[in-house]
Amino acid sequence: MFQQTRTKTITIVLLLAGMALYTGFAGFYGRELIIEAAYLVILAISLDLVAGYGGMISLCHGAIFGIGAYVFAVLTSMYDISPLIALPAAIVAGAIFGLFVGAVTSKTSGIFFIMTTLAFGQMVYVYVFENRALGGDDGLSGVERIDLSWLGLDMGNSMQFAWFSIVLAGLAYVVAAAVLRSGFGRTLVGIRSNEGRMRALGLPVRRYKAVAFAISGALAALAGTIAAQQTMFVSPQMMGWMMSGEALVIVILGGLGTLVGPAVGAVLFVFLQHEVSELTRYWHMIVGIVLILVVVLGNRGAYGQIEHMIMHRRRPVAPAKSSLEAASEQEESHA
């Protein structure tokens, strides 16, 4: 069950505050990294919502992220619609796609669920890739940034745009935490833990899974709109299955099913990528090795491990299972 523990609150506040502070010291490039980290925080949170808490390992979150980016880009660059309208429209599009995928896949579980989400994600990717009207593989440029001058903010300024991204990341966390604390969120965990029993208790499980996926889709699309605004450009590369895989890697490295962990994972990922890339061209190999090690050695992820240690110091009772183990067990019992 999700609990907004003090450890979680302190970590997420420190993380976001640290990012905001960093924008003051960092140059333009550093601020760009912060913006990237901020939207990856949102994407990772959205994925953790369904994967960590709902047991639905999605390989189409890259595509939903891309849908958010493209809807925003198309509306602002091709139809000259105000970003203030394009942003919510993109979020709604992500939610609708999420609801659709969630509803259609809700019968499947385990590897079949993963494969079905992969199929839907790739369908979107290929559609965009082949569609000249959407710029095909060249992508679309001329994306506008949101106008917040009525709040006295200049989004053309990279520092202020970074703050804006950080605030949205914070909001995304609050929304996700509120969902998970609610009766709905607890029920979602129940489904992850034992879907069959939830059904036997009278829960229309498929509807709940679809709604969870819709909420997650909305957040993933929000992340996409920030990415589109940052570079004012979108391309199919941001929505392929490797992007979905990367999002999953971030979630795992940070700690699946901890909500804060994936946020930490996103920031670590961006900065490590930056640092490691300075030292070696082979960043992917490092990620791969770390990923394998995390999965082989206990599955908890960076934050997950720390949280586990803190919880155990306080309450040396039960050998709490990491949610990855729980999810795997559930998948196996369904296989």
Added chain:
Amino acid sequence: MTFWIVQALNGLQLSMLLFLLSIGLTVIFGLMHFVNLAHGALYTLGAYAAVSAVAATGTYWGGFVFAPLAVAMAGVVLYTGLIRRMRKAGPMSQVLVTFGLIFVFLDLMRITWGDLALSIAEPTLFTGRSELLGVAYPTYRLFIIGLGLAVMLGLWVLLSRTQIGAMIRAGVDNDQMAACLGINVERLFFIVFCIGCALAGLAGAVAAPVLSVTPDMGTQILIPTLIVVVIGGLGSLKGAIAGSLMVGFIQTFGAVLAPQLASVSIYALLAAVLIFRPAGLFPAKA
């Protein structure tokens, strides 16, 4: 007419390549319930191994023989070092670990062979074009088709007529039962995994003269291969054949007739199969 024959042969050739890759994946999948996303990376490794072996021996056939062996060896290392302990870990852990392996392989191959696309020449035996059904078609591509058919036949004989084939079928059907019957399931898994790797390596060696050899060639073919496996049904030879043909032909004809529709339609087909016939078109289990 010529157009249709050439495209049909192209489709057949792609199908055979997909078959060589998917058959290993599907049997590993069906038998061990193991999801190996790194299967595409093994194919890339096969292509590079062939490039190096051709350079060393001076003949295409050096690569043709060496690549499957080299990839099978990589399979041995992978199996003993990692796969064996991931077998019972659940699909998500398997997806993640093998996803990590993709990254590792990607960079290992960049380190060893560089970023630039490499290629090897067709074997002198099969250069040029041959006349078939009234069209001149590249001989080497006909060789790929022939090789694919030969492997199909060989595997069919192996699965249906030999003892190890019977064991594999028993294992796919019910591994606990197979274990009860006294089959050494662990050893069977190991052998099947290595055969699957060898076939992936062979596919790489065969593809190398046709496609350019790049570190990410495996990532590109992985998704179509997974689609073949899922459409056909996990663990099923018949399914791998049917799935390869469907995906190969849709991709080939789609690319020339209706590019936008075709690529989406493969995924739509996959989604439809997963939703309406989750066990695939030719499920191996009764």
Added chain:
Amino acid sequence: MLEARNLHKAFGQVRVTNDVSIAVEKGERRVVLGPNGAGKTTLFNILVGELSPTSGTIRLGGEDVTGHSVEARAKRGLARSYQKNNLFNDLTIRDNLALAIATATGAASRMGDTLRDPAIVERIEEVAARVNLRELLDQPVDSVSYGARRQLEVGLALATNPRVLLMDEPTSGVGPEMIRAFHDLLKSLPRDLTVLIIEHDMDLAFDVADQVTVLNYGEVVFEGTPGDTRESSLVNEIYLGGSVDA
């Protein structure tokens, strides 16, 4: 209250349920007996909708629910416990009960925190007290004893506040003390609750049952009061004639 007519179920050539009809009155305690493999659990699976019958109808409170899903039947007050523990193993007992209660009361779809709802908290305590789990509420299921899990198994079904409760060997594998406690629990249940129990413990069965149904080879071979059942030579034959289990 719960009525099944002419239920058939076959897996290929194997008939696991053969023309089973059973009618349970409101408030009745019905015990289902039968040797292993008699099709008792299959019958429960069909009644709650986890298996669909090849033919036959099922009515719950007069309403035909044959085509209804598991969750739709549960929503109409049909609850079951399982022979093999089927719990939320990685969650605490409190969370387990909260999930059942929230699902039944509709709190599962609300944005409020379930555990801050006084009505739900009270109900958790109430159910926990009934199944003797109050002391263990904050323990994760996978850290408590097998016996406690059996109690929770019944607790989850009870927590949904059902009209009809199906219990599949609730006392399987537990000691005599717990069987007695379970006995008391059964007797303390509200009289208007309809209960079907698959049971092996004959004494328990005869003590609580209003009516007994005996299944063998997927068929109803006997139905009657506990007294009649005890006297029945057929039942004695089934139970003593070699196919005795447990």
